[in-house]
Amino acid sequence: MSLRDTGRQVRLRRTGRVPSDARVRHYDELDDDEQGVVRELAGEPWTAPETGDLGDGDVVKFTEYYLVRSR
């Protein structure tokens, strides 16, 4: 398990443009917990506890490109 208690919350914001310096990962590269967060938050205005290696500024390719914001 990669759950970690950082006290931070993540959300996913759909993004149409991927910066050249972004760390981009495909859904298939994520572990089970990270995939669960992506499924839960993609396209939704919700937050979830930060998990695994998903960090602020990362971009995830799922059905769209999503920018990870962590606060």
Next chain:
Amino acid sequence: MSDSYVIVGDGIAGASAAETLREEAPDAEITVLTDEGESLYNRILIKEYAKGKLPEAPISIHQEDWYDEHDVDLRLNTVVVDIDVENDAVHTHEGETFEYDSLLLAIGGTPQQLPVENADADGIHHFWTFQDARNIKESVEGAEKGVIVGAGLLGIDFAAICGAQDVEAKYLMRGDNWWRYALSEEGAEIMHEAMRERGVEPVFDSGVDRFEVDDDGHVEAAVDPNGERYECDFAGVAIGLNFNTELVEDTPLEIDDGIVVDEFMRTNVDNVYAAGDITSFNDLILGEQAKNGSWGSAKEQGTIAARNMVEYGSEAFEWVSSYSITHFDFPFLSFGHPTLGDDSVEATTAESEWRRVALKDGKVVGGVLIGDLSPQSAFKQLMREGRDVSDQKDRLMEPGFSVDDLAAPTEQ
């Protein structure tokens, strides 16, 4: 004297092995040989580059300085032509010899070419490397009409690329639906409709009998076995891989649809290991030899191989793989071995949501999820546990299914 490890291949299997070896054996000599001209990149994302959705930079995973920082001797553009397992050495096309204490073969595969006339014409593409993706992007951006061949997980990438690049395409399939070995018509129709929405028309009971070319040798049409002619200035062919076993055919290494390894990724030669697409491995979950080409599986195999190269028997490969398609506005995921098994159960669980689970001897061995991926963790858990669900398989189809929904397992 420190141990020396040679890795042939710098895909995710070879690279993860190099990284693990450096962690597990800090003083070892590690050499990575690759015939490609660039170091590890993200093979999952190169289709996004070809679609025009992603710039080049984020696709690179290891810059060349990564190898310097980890004291790994990376040799690009290095073609291995001979493996001498009796003398623990590999020989390259350039005449160099690399001796090893332990060898890892992560040599993958090469896309199959259609055995038809003009199959190597300009404008006909196969898709495996980053350089392939660059060539495809350049070609498809100037194309108007495309033809796609290969009704599987790799072929659909071509469909998505054509759709994203506004190329009107015909997707020629031999059977009556896409990926017919894992999907029924009902499930496949969801995929067909998504293709149509992007300007890619599935053509069933078709295929390619020959390609026609213009005076410059560029593809201008595909003709199917029924005599139907489909004009195209771009063609994508994804009918499978030839595993690169020719390198080891004259060695004592056992080959059977790949290099045969045990659950520790070791071949029948004690100091030779293999990882990634090339392996036919002892799948502890399935209970038989198996193959898997997913990114996660290859990465894990590389890691496991490295640990066992340092200390044999230290960790077995036991992994449920999955592979997703994220080209459309709904997700698709296959897991385990969806084309195997002796039984299956499937259902449409909501509009544009479908699932199928394959079973063998009453146990889940794989499946496909379309639209709703939420049960993936539960199905993978059932696979790992080897739980007999034959008397309650309909429950697997219930929306929101979790393992807790099943009756407690009985003594087996």
